Amino acid sequence: MSRDLAGVPLEAAWRDRLDDLAASRGLPLSGDLGRLGAALREVSDAYNAGDFRFRWTPDRLAARLHFFVPRDQAKVAGALRDVPVSPAWLGSGPALELLDVGAGIGASSLGAVRFLRAAGVTRDIQITLRDVDAEALGVAREVLGALPGVRLRRDEGASPRFDLVLFVQVLVEVAAGRPEAAGDAACAALLRTAVDALAPGGLVVAVEPALLTTTRRLMRARDILAAQNTAIVAPCPHGKPCAMLANPRDWCHDDLDVDLPPWLHPLARAAGLRWQGLTFTRLVLAPTPVATPSMRVVAPLRDSRGRKERQLCGLFPDGSTLRWVDRLDKHTTPANEPFGALRRGDGVCLSPIANRVGPDTRVLLEDPTET
Ligand SMILES: C[S@@+](CC[C@H](N)C(=O)[O-])C[C@H]1O[C@@H](n2cnc3c(N)ncnc32)[C@H](O)[C@@H]1O
Incomplete structure (x- = not known):
């Protein structure tokens, strides 16, 4: 958003x-x-x-x-x-x-x-x-x-x-x-x-x-x-x-x-x-820091064989800053539902941050203009 x-x-x-x-x-x-x-x-x-x-x-x-x-x-x-x-x-x-x-x-x-x-x-x-x-x-x-x-x-x-x-x-x-x-x-x-x-x-x-x-x-x-x-x-x-x-x-x-x-x-x-x-x-x-989303989608969706992948830019726990994160379609839940609708450029928050969005991962669209 x-x-x-x-x-x-x-x-x-x-x-x-x-x-x-x-x-x-x-x-x-x-x-x-x-x-x-x-x-x-x-x-x-x-x-x-x-x-x-x-x-x-x-x-x-x-x-x-x-x-x-x-x-x-x-x-x-x-x-x-x-x-x-x-x-x-x-x-x-x-x-x-x-x-x-x-x-x-x-x-x-x-x-x-x-x-x-x-x-x-x-x-x-x-x-x-x-x-x-x-x-x-x-x-x-x-x-x-x-x-x-x-x-x-x-x-x-x-x-x-x-x-x-x-x-x-x-x-x-x-x-x-x-x-x-x-x-x-x-x-x-x-x-x-x-x-x-x-x-x-x-x-x-x-x-x-x-x-x-x-x-x-x-x-x-x-x-x-x-x-x-x-x-x-x-x-x-x-x-x-x-x-x-x-x-x-x-x-x-x-x-x-x-x-x-x-x-x-x-x-x-x-x-x-x-x-x-x-x-x-x-x-x-x-001149001074302004609120930014914690992560951003930086590439088009990859959608194949029951799996959706998003390239995300942000700080990952291991210190890296660019990763393809995926979610298996069978793991779609209300908590991670927004992952399927993300578009290039969207700000997003994953909790917890990991390479794979699981059934319990919370995915939220993040827009600093709305906080
Ligand atoms: C593609 S136009 C963009 C115009 C406008 N900003 C826009 O987005 O529609 C680039 C403009 O930059 C100007 N320009 C090129 N070098 C410049 C410079 N060193 N200082 C100021 N203007 C420059 C050109 O004359 C031209 O009008």
């Missing part, structure tokens, strides 16, 4: 808003599937190939606006779905300070505002947009400008202490072209600097594409940060070195049941992209 993600996809009214914005800039509208589909395919292929220097033609910018804004805004709520927000953020008070590093055309800030409102934050939100692409920030200001209770702050002079700092799909660009260790170190240093500049109760949220290379880079950066005693809030239930790094084909990522809004299905189809599910990799950090 985690926060309800049903409200995460953009509502249909956003199609009109984005169309108005596109029209005001002379860009293709969302119904122009021929132009948008081709441009979306080009941008998607370039991103997947790690090529971030392509030119933003009007059609590509339109694809970014109509497709990537709705898709990627959802990743912030996905990354924070089981992270408790500071009680200090709720109730009245000065504006919450949000820094969006690599803000692009505003998808991540939009997602953060929507997440905060859904989490009960009613006070104003002041956003500092930071990006090497000034043109993109111009579009971001238009995407975000009309949101109620949102102010945009100029990124100059002394920075405030931020409550929430986002690095959504930007570390991949920061690390591009650097040797592996240098890329890892650069990402870790950026994240650590952001943690050090947080207000009390603040969070740093990094989201990366759910590709093997980008995910493993974030996992290695996480190990550097954990070794510096940075508090890891999600996805890891422990601060020990990541055991999944031992297998070069493994990568710890999310795949949530959040589909694209219906009006984007034809565009996704035109570009040969999927509209089902939301995949990404996350790392949430804080």
Whole structure:
């Protein structure tokens, strides 16, 4: 369980808003599937190939606006779905300070505002947009400008202490072209600097594409940060070195049941992209420890011959942190029933912790936002 993600996809009214914005800039509208589909395919292929220097033609910018804004805004709520927000953020008070590093055309800030409102934050939100692409920030200001209770702050002079700092799909660009260790170190240093500049109760949220290379880079950066005693809030239930790094084909990522809004299905189809599910990799950090689940499911279910297996990350009694734990179907009881319904990414508590869930093992879904 985690926060309800049903409200995460953009509502249909956003199609009109984005169309108005596109029209005001002379860009293709969302119904122009021929132009948008081709441009979306080009941008998607370039991103997947790690090529971030392509030119933003009007059609590509339109694809970014109509497709990537709705898709990627959802990743912030996905990354924070089981992270408790500071009680200090709720109730009245000065504006919450949000820094969006690599803000692009505003998808991540939009997602953060929507997440905060859904989490009960009613006070104003002041956003500092930071990006090497000034043109993109111009579009971001238009995407975000009309949101109620949102102010945009100029990124100059002394920075405030931020409550929430986002690095959504930007570390991949920061690390591009650097040797592996240098890329890892650069990402870790950026994240650590952001943690050090947080207000009390603040969070740093990094989201990366759910590709093997980008995910493993974030996992290695996480190990550097954990070794510096940075508090890891999600996805890891422990601060020990990541055991999944031992297998070069493994990568710890999310795949949530959040589909694209219906009006984007034809565009996704035109570009040969999927509209089902939301995949990404996350790392949430804080200045001081925050409640985490005791274990997390980190792979899809293995279901065979009367046996269900889950790969769990957490502290096992022998000191290991990654194990396949199984339950024989014939051992299903009310106490361990939830084991059968666990999904990748779920937090879970086993009592006692062992390699096999027996009839007397208690299995509970664990969500720190509900305690
Ligand atoms: C894929 S976009 C992500 C935009 C937005 N965060 C989102 O999730 O939709 C990455 C952005 O990072 C920006 N970027 C790349 N390197 C950067 C750097 N060193 N500092 C700030 N922004 C950077 C790019 O210009 C681009 O707009």
